[in-house]
Amino acid sequence: xxxxxxxxxxxxxxxxxxxxxxxxxxxxxxxxxxxxxxxxxxxxxxxxxxxxxxxxxxxxxxxxxxxxxxxxxxxxxxxxxxxxxxxxxxxxxxxxxxxxxxxxxxxxxxxxxxxxxxxxxxxxxxxxxxxxxxxxxxxxxxxxxxxxxxxxxxxxxxxxxxxxxxxxxxxxxxxxxxxxxxxxxxxxxxxxxxxxxxxxxxxxxxxxxxxxxxxxxxxxxxxxxxxxxxxxxxxxxxxxxxxxxxxxxxxxxxxxxxxxxxxxxxxxxxxxxxxxxxxxxxxxxxxxxxxxxxxxxxxxxxxxxxxxxxxxxxxxxxxxxxxxxxxxxxxxxxxxxxxxxxxxxxxxxxxxxxxxxxxxxxxxxxx
Numbered sequence: 487x488x489x490x491x492x493x494x495x496x497x498x499x500x501x502x503x504x505x506x507x508x509x510x511x512x513x514x515x516x517x518x519x520x521x522x523x524x525x526x527x528x529x530x531x532x533x534x535x536x537x538x539x540x541x542x543x544x545x546x547x548x549x550x551x552x553x554x555x556x557x558x559x560x561x562x563x564x565x566x567x568x569x570x571x572x573x574x575x576x577x578x579x580x581x582x583x584x585x586x587x588x589x590x591x592x593x594x595x596x597x598x599x600x601x602x603x604x605x606x607x608x609x610x611x612x613x614x615x616x617x618x619x620x621x622x623x624x625x626x627x628x629x630x631x632x633x634x635x636x637x638x639x640x641x642x643x644x645x646x647x648x649x650x651x652x653x654x655x656x657x658x659x660x661x662x663x664x665x666x667x668x669x670x671x672x673x674x675x676x677x678x679x680x681x682x683x684x685x686x687x688x689x690x691x692x693x694x695x696x697x698x699x700x701x702x703x704x705x706x707x708x709x710x711x712x713x714x715x716x717x718x719x720x721x722x723x724x725x726x727x728x729x730x731x732x733x734x735x736x737x738x739x740x741x742x743x744x745x746x747x748x749x750x751x752x753x754x755x756x757x758x759x760x761x762x763x764x765x766x767x768x769x770x771x772x773x774x775x776x777x778x779x780x781x782x783x784x785x786x787x788x789x790x791x792x793x794x795x796x797x798x799x800x801x802x803x804x805x806x807x808x809x810x811x812x813x814x815x816x817x818x819x820x821x822x823x824x825x826x827x828x829x830x831x832x833x834x835x836x837x838x839x840x841x842x843x844x845x846x847x848x849x850x851x852x853x
Contacts, residue, residue: 492570492752493550494779495761499750499827500534501541502765503704506633508841510534513585513626530556530580535844542843547779556580570752570759570825571660571708578634578659585627633837634659637700642692645683650692655699660825662708671707671730671826679739698740703837705736705746705828711798727799730826732770732789746828751796755821762792767834798822 500506514535533556540548554562557580565573637657644650668674681695711726736743747770750763758780764772774792775784800816829837 489550489554490566490568490570490573491757492573492754492759493553495752495759495777496570496573496825497537497550497553498761498763498777499752499825501538502750502763503633503829503837504839504841505837506630506704507538507542508839509626509629509633510538511841511844513623514844529584530577531584532556539844569708571662574660574706574708575658578630581630582627585623585630632702633704634702634706635700636661636698636702636705638696639699640694640696642694645691645693650690659702660706660708662710664710665728666711666726669727669729671728672734674728675739698736698743701736701740701743701830703830703833704749705826705830707826707828709824709826711822711824727797728823729797730793730823732793733831734828743830745831747831747834748793748826749829750825750827751792751823752825752827753796753821754824759824762787762796765838767829767838796821796823 510531513531530553533552536552537548537550557565557576561576565576568576635657636659637655638661640654640656642650642652663674663678665671665674668677679696679698681693683691683693685691709728711728730748732748734746734748736746747767748764749767750761752759752761760776760778760780762774762776764774766772774787774789776787776792777784798819799822801819
């Protein structure tokens with residue numbers, strides 16, 4: 487089965503967020519009570535639990551095959567062709583459908599079920615237990631939303647006496663930026679969240695604003711460095727230089743958001759991906775480690791390697807002295823950051839707390 491090149495790096499990012507792992511363990515235990523009562527279109531929850539348990543229980547490399555098998559063949563074929571941000575969306579949609587399944591049946595069926603509850607004593611108790619488990623799963627989904635889901639509001643309002651107004655709310659686990667044309671992450675944020683005035687063909691002027699209504703404890707930024715050329719049908723080069731800070735104050739973009747610290751960087755290089763992660767943040771002094779599926783062991787890395795070398799841009803190839811010392815030939819750097827993960831500073835202790843390993847089934851204990 488074909489596997490996306492970024493899958494291993496992305497799973498490592500999520501695995502080392504201990505609170506997320508704890509929620510997956512708890513949800514899997516609660517979901518076992520509903521195994522025979524509901525029909526599910528996917529089993530991403532149990533697949534993530536299996537991968538996480540294997541990573542935590544053994545020193546040997548763990549396979550992500552369970553996560554691959556959690557989706558239908560058609561869905562997985564489509565996932566293999568998308569970028570990491572789209573894969574994150576698919577995973578969290580699947581988790582939502584498993585933790586908060588849509589209500590089935592009409593109002594008449596619901597009334598008939600309630601009448602049956604009143605008649606049957608033991609059956610009513612059994613149904614009540616199922617409802618309790620369902621409520622627990624919904625609470626776990628709300629915990630996942632607090633962990634990863636942001637909420638952005640877009641508002642458009644006519645100025646100079648116009649009556650036009652419109653608004654919409656956008657939610658999701660990953661915020662995608664087109665960063666071409668910017669050299670710093672802060673400049674990109676300022677551009678996205680600063681008011682703008684646009685004008686249509688009739689001469690009406692509209693002020694548009696975009697702002698965060700809610701920020702999660704785990705911020706995932708996906709960086710699109712290239713842009714699409716509608717004339718040629720090709721994507722632009724990915725040589726955009728973009729620096730990003732180790733600490734960023736998100737209070738400028740969302741009231742009361744506070745400070746976020748850089749926790750992980752996912753790097754792409756010619757369709758190959760690896761991750762730099764600080765499993766123990768120690769404030770902002772934690773050691774960086776490289777997680778690469780081409781290597782069997784993790785390697786400690788410096789800040790210069792994990793951060794500065796991931797800015798992208800160009801590097802010197804050689805100097806053509808026939809045309810003078812200023813004639814420098816350059817080429818795009820071979821690797822560049824594509825996904826940044828920031829953790830809320832005030833919640834880092836909870837987010838990175840190592841959860842207790844659940845009871846191991848026999849198949850998890852074997853290689």
